[in-house]
Amino acid sequence: MTDIRDRLSPLEKRALLTLKDGEMDIDEIMEKGGFSSQVEVMNAISWLRSKGLVEIHEDVRTEYEATRETELPERSILKYMAVKGGRVTLDEVRNAGFVDASEVSVGMGWLKRRGWGNISKEDGQTVLTITDKGKEALNALEEDEVALEKLRKGEQIDPKMGKALKSRKAVKEIERVERSAVLTDEGRRVLEMGIELKDEISQLTPEIIRGGKWKEMDIRKYDVNAFAPAVYGGKSHPMARIIEEIREIFISMGFTEIEGDYVQSAFWDMDALFMPQDHPAREMQDTFYLKRPARVEIDLPQYIEKVRAVHENGAGISRGWGYQWSLEEAQKGMLRTHTTVNSVRYLAEGHEPPFRVMSIGRVFRREAIDSTHLPEFHQIEGIACEEGANLRMLVGLLKEFYSRMGFDEIRVRPAYFPYTEPSLEVEVMFNGKWLELGGAGIFRPEVTETFGIKYPVLAWGLGLERLAMLRLGLKDLRELYNDDLEWLRNAEIRGA
Ligand code: PHE
Numbered sequence: 173m174t175d176i177r178d179r180l181s182p183l184e185k186r187a188l189l190t191l192k193d194g195e196m197d198i199d200e201i202m203e204k205g206g207f208s209s210q211v212e213v214m215n216a217i218s219w220l221r222s223k224g225l226v227e228i229h230e231d232v233r234t235e236y237e238a239t240r241e242t243e244l245p246e247r248s249i250l251k252y253m254a255v256k257g258g259r260v261t262l263d264e265v266r267n268a269g270f271v272d273a274s275e276v277s278v279g280m281g282w283l284k285r286r287g288w289g290n291i292s293k294e295d296g297q298t299v300l301t302i303t304d305k306g307k308e309a310l311n312a313l314e315e316d317e318v319a320l321e322k323l324r325k326g327e328q329i330d331p332k333m334g335k336a337l338k339s340r341k342a343v344k345e346i347e348r349v350e351r352s353a354v355l356t357d358e359g360r361r362v363l364e365m366g367i368e369l370k371d372e373i374s375q376l377t378p379e380i381i382r383g384g385k386w387k388e389m390d391i392r393k394y395d396v397n398a399f400a401p402a403v404y405g406g407k408s409h410p411m412a413r414i415i416e417e418i419r420e421i422f423i424s425m426g427f428t429e430i431e432g433d434y435v436q437s438a439f440w441d442m443d444a445l446f447m448p449q450d451h452p453a454r455e456m457q458d459t460f461y462l463k464r465p466a467r468v469e470i471d472l473p474q475y476i477e478k479v480r481a482v483h484e485n486g487a488g489i490s491r492g493w494g495y496q497w498s499l500e501e502a503q504k505g506m507l508r509t510h511t512t513v514n515s516v517r518y519l520a521e522g523h524e525p526p527f528r529v530m531s532i533g534r535v536f537r538r539e540a541i542d543s544t545h546l547p548e549f550h551q552i553e554g555i556a557c558e559e560g561a562n563l564r565m566l567v568g569l570l571k572e573f574y575s576r577m578g579f580d581e582i583r584v585r586p587a588y589f590p591y592t593e594p595s596l597e598v599e600v601m602f603n604g605k606w607l608e609l610g611g612a613g614i615f616r617p618e619v620t621e622t623f624g625i626k627y628p629v630l631a632w633g634l635g636l637e638r639l640a641m642l643r644l645g646l647k648d649l650r651e652l653y654n655d656d657l658e659w660l661r662n663a664e665i666r667g668a
Pocket of ligand 1: 509510512610611612613631632633634
């Protein structure tokens with residue numbers, strides 16, 4: 173309590189002392205407390221509220237403001253009729269020019285509705301004639317007109333009338349918030365502890381220090397709990413941060429990052445990985461084949477015949493798939509379906525083992541969008557090649573990666589991919605459940621020997637989005653990409 177008291181600013185003290193006499197609205201506090209503006213009062217009482225010393229009551233009232241400057245159009249027409257002896261044609265009204273052209277028909281409608289005039293047709297002309305009621309109306313304003321006058325003078329009107337005038341677009345509605353403040357029990361207690369109003373230094377200047385004034389005056393204490401508006405600085409997207417974090421983990425494990433294009437030939441995305449040309453994943457409904465380019469020239473063409481042979485008869489490595497391989501099928505242009513294409517291209521480029529490379533990139537599959545599927549997503553891909561590399565080492569690398577990401581328990585289960593043997597599914601434990609996060613395995617000799625690689629190649633392709641969801645506590649994949657500013661602003665900065 174004394175702490176709170178000692179950290180009060182002069183404005184807060186002033187507001188507290190003023191409120192000693194009971195609940196007051198802002199203007200009253202301003203006047204009695206000698207504040208210089210409503211803003212000053214609002215600041216003081218909001219700070220006091222955040223410390224629990226006052227309560228602020230808000231009362232919302234609807235008020236009206238005249239938006240129409242001139243009289244209503246039917247009144248203008250009525251006056252014109254009177255000047256013209258009680259009878260005018262519509263053309264005359266139009267040409268007279270003191271009723272805005274756009275308001276003539278509305279004015280006539282109301283003239284009739286108020287019973288001020290009759291409208292008839294004579295010789296193809298529309299004629300208006302004044303009624304007795306119209307004559308009377310010349311001497312007195314109608315209720316709504318009176319209300320409009322009042323508003324122009326700054327007085328308020330009955331809400332029913334306000335609504336009616338609003339529908340004629342003559343007024344607009346404004347919500348006014350009336351605020352008042354009252355001391356809480358704590359506020360009263362602080363007050364009873366005694367509050368001294370004296371000048372304090374709230375900002376130290378060189379003059380105050382040099383001139384020695386700081387010795388005579390109190391220096392205001394900081395209140396680190398004081399309310400302050402949130403300031404949101406720029407920062408990278410949570411996904412970008414996670415990607416950076418993953419990159420750093422692999423780099424610290426001795427990996428080098430590689431990249432590749434989104435557009436690939438089926439040859440590199442599939443054939444080079446010993447995926448037979450009738451494999452279901454190669455179908456149109458799973459893969460985005462391209463119209464332009466519909467064909468992609470196969471780079472590193474020295475491998476075409478080797479790949480053909482390994483598919484058709486195993487090229488002395490195995491018996492192959494035993495079908496007739498088609499170059500045309502392999503040349504199809506497509507969006508890469510996995511980042512494993514980066515890895516196999518790396519193998520084909522002729523690097524000397526040992527090597528460890530990884531890539532993180534976008535891949536494309538024809539999926540209907542829902543909470544767990546997107547047609548574009550990212551994979552975390554890697555290969556490690558060295559003499560004697562084995563399954564245990566593969567599992568070790570995956571464990572190491574996930575544990576650095578904060579997942580301590582992982583397990584692998586048997587799986588199938590055409591290009592690995594053995595093949596694994598990687599699962600991590602999260603909130604008591606096993607979640608599948610990706611595939612892994614050791615590349616088959618049909619893949620490695622084709623490219624002249626002599627040692628085992630450990631390989632994996634892990635889902636990034638799922639990992640990010642676990643990390644960020646999201647339930648729906650789409651939330652990662654929906655540009656919700658509120659979420660982006662509040663997303664925790666962790667790791668990188
Ligand atoms: N490419 C596989 C996929 O997209 C993952 C994988 C990569 C499996 C490397 C084994 C080896 O699901």
